[in-house]
Amino acid sequence: MTTATLKKSAVEPRTEVDPITLQVIRGAFETIAEEMGHVLYRMSFSSIIRESQDLGAGLFDLDFNTLCESESTPMHIGSIPGYLRGIAETIDDGEWYEGDVVVHNHPYHGSSHTPDLAIVVPVFFKGRLVGYAANTAHHVDIGAATPGLIIDVPDVFAEGMLFAGTKLYRKGEPNRAMWNFIRRNSRAAGQLVADIEAQVASARLGAKRFVELIEKYGEATVFAAGNQLMDYSERLMRQRIAEIPDGDYVAEGWLDDDGRNRDQRLKVKVTVKVRGDGVEVDLTGSADQTPTAYNVPFEGSTKVAAYCAFRKLLLDAVTSDVRAPSNEGSFRPVKITAPLGSIFNPKAPASAEARFTQCNRMIDLILKALAPVLPDRVIAGSSASISFAAYSGVRPSGDYWVFLEVNEGAYGGRPHSDGPDSIDNLMANTRNNPLEDLAMHIPMICDRYELRDDEPPGAGEHRGGIGVVKAQRVLTPGFITHESERHTDAPWGAFGGREGTVGKCLVYNTSKPGEVKEMPSKFSGFAVEANDVMAYYSPNGGGYGSPLRRPARKVLEDVLDGFYSAEHAREAYGVVVDLKAETVDAAATEALRARMRA
Known part of the structure; x- marks a missing residue:
């Protein structure tokens, strides 16, 4: 049975791939990731995966770079490199074998949070480890103190089952003791096991497709194409960042509480530091970590939220004139800083399961900070x-x-x-x-x-x-x-x-x-x-x-649609609506708006 320690492939790709082949391989990468995602949600039993599609899937090289990702929830796919780095620290046996399947969810070893289980399958080609196929998905219950979701708990050990580099399969043989452990420690064991099996099928399919791609075009060509595509995404991101004037841009907001201490609001402070074609998101000044699960794992969630913010802001598929491949390259120009012991970088063993609203507020404040210099984008x-x-x-x-x-x-x-x-x-x-x-x-x-x-x-x-x-x-x-x-x-x-x-x-x-x-x-x-x-x-x-400046006709339409009242139209927009006639009183509106402007 082929084994591999965690080291680079013997092939160092240096080939320059021609543009046509590059685009073909790019399309293949994207198709593989999408197929992995489809298999996962179509085979799953729980509605959070099957219907809501709370998942991510993709292929990764030996340096844990994202080569491609499914069009799924950004938090999932962007976090998998962190999972892979955590697995490298913790993997059973300290090495990979062909036929291995690893499950991982430890928030202090790179995961986004404990309910998001990652399944990773190593990709071997001609007896050598060349990459990974992996996915993550949110599970209905992993045996935490409360079913499905947890907020008010003292530490990470109360969040349910913790897996760190744990092999569900070793050399193709199932670890039956671990499977039984999972079945006996979840309130929704049937759904949990079935959903993990769907993840395994998805990851194995990704590994198979990855090998088929390498067999068709050659290992050097495939990985050279991957590197070129990552470099291309990085160039696009750097070009967009370089268009922002250098400076420090600051915004602040407040979170309601930590789920236990109701009278203590939590500060979120974002400083966006733009320097040339690079940017840093500095979260210094945000609240200290909380005594509940209302903290954010730094590697698996805080960093991913910042990456997501700039991909949305600068490389949006609709507003950009070119389409950037979804890969590791777009992450490279973005640096994230959060003091250890803060809500965005808690110290172990603090609980960190309920972390998603903080990430959304961080993105919201990045947009607010950059609004003065990017008014047409935010x-x-x-x-x-x-x-x-x-x-x-x-x-x-x-x-x-x-x-x-x-x-x-x-x-x-x-x-x-x-x-x-x-x-x-x-x-x-x-x-x-x-x-x-x-x-x-x-x-x-x-x-x-x-x-x-x-x-x-x-x-x-x-x-x-x-x-x-x-x-x-x-x-x-x-x-x-x-x-x-x-x-x-x-x-x-x-x-x-x-x-x-x-x-x-x-x-x-x-x-x-x-x-x-x-x-x-x-x-x-x-x-x-x-x-x-x-x-x-x-x-x-x-x-x-x-x-x-809102057209009076749009205000009238909003009122007739029931989005707000005629009184609100008058007070906020200066528009006088005649509800009986379902029209705007143009003269009264013009006069009212003139007074409001004055």
């Missing part, structure tokens, strides 16, 4: 707060049911258009879960799912996006854990636009609709009874540009 403040809910209970059979759900938010107004309504957050693109799927598999019913109508979006020439309101009713006694943000710090307005609206979360029983409990933005293991409802209202985005 958007106003977004919800920037994932709503991640875990519902659970026990069936009459004694088996647990666990359901994980990601709720949508809203983006801020943009330079040339309104902010998108009811859209996933700044560094995620998970899909919403079909309500039919919910009713088929889980004892829950969705009572309400629509655009938020209790508060208006941020006013502006381009208004902020409208958040979602979703009311989920449990049909049995159970528990809810919820991670969200921005109940106190509204999305910011840009260039004269008004700020958006904070979020909120309510719990009530359908038999007593008048008795409503307003919940904090995050809470753990909240006990609920049959027919209790959790209604989540995501924040509305901030406005971009002066509301007085």
Whole structure:
């Protein structure tokens, strides 16, 4: 059986690949990654993977560089190099064999957070280790103190099963003791095991396709193409960064609390340091690490969020004139600094499971910091707060049911258009879960799912996006854990636009609709009874540009669509709407706007 220690391949690719072959190999890389992602979500059993597609997949070289990635959630694929570095430190046997399959999720050895299990398969060619095929996916339950999601726990050991370089297969043979350990330590063991098996199938397929590609074009050519494509992405990113004037750009914001200490808001400070064609995101000045799970693993999440921010801002596929390959090259010009012991770089063994809203706020503040010098690229403040809910209970059979759900938010107004309504957050693109799927598999019913109508979006020439309101009713006694943000710090307005609206979360029983409990933005293991409802209202985005420049016709359309009232149209936009005639009083509007400008 072929083995390999963690060292570089014997082939040092120096070949210059011609443009046509380069594009063919680029297409092959992208197709392999996409095929890996499709296999993973189509074979999975839990809705968070099967429907929401909370996953990532790709191929990697021996230096752990991302050669290609699936079009999945950015946090997943961008984090896998950190997982690979952590596996190099911890792998069973200290070496790879053909047929090995490794599972890894340790946040102090590179993972994004514990529920995101990575599956890694080594890629051998002619008896030598040449790379890796890997994926990550979020799992419904890994045996933590509360089902599915955890916030208020003292350390990383309370987050559930920790795997560090653990072999599920060794030389092709299953590690049955480890598989049994996994089955016996999860409330949703059937789903967990089936989803891991889907990950294994996906990674093995990626390894097979990688070898086929090398056999067709040759090892030197394939890896030379990979290096050229990474260099190309790096050049594009550096060119975009070089267009930003050198300087230090600062923005600050506040997180509601850490999930336990309700009266202590947590500061997030971002300093973007632009120097030539490189940039540093300095998080010095942000809050100290918390005593709960509301911390962010530095390697697997903090760094990835910063990479994501600049890829979105400078290499967006729609706004860029050229399409940059999704690979390691775009990460190279971006440096991240966070003091050890801070919320973005906690010291072990601090818990760090509930880390996603902090990452979104970091991206939101990077945009705010750069707004003065990139007015045509940034958007106003977004919800920037994932709503991640875990519902659970026990069936009459004694088996647990666990359901994980990601709720949508809203983006801020943009330079040339309104902010998108009811859209996933700044560094995620998970899909919403079909309500039919919910009713088929889980004892829950969705009572309400629509655009938020209790508060208006941020006013502006381009208004902020409208958040979602979703009311989920449990049909049995159970528990809810919820991670969200921005109940106190509204999305910011840009260039004269008004700020958006904070979020909120309510719990009530359908038999007593008048008795409503307003919940904090995050809470753990909240006990609920049959027919209790959790209604989540995501924040509305901030406005971009002066509301007085918004065309009166668009204001009228918003009013008629029920997005805000005629009174709000008059007060915020200076537009006088005749509701009976469904028209704008042009003369009254012109006069009112003149007075407001004065």
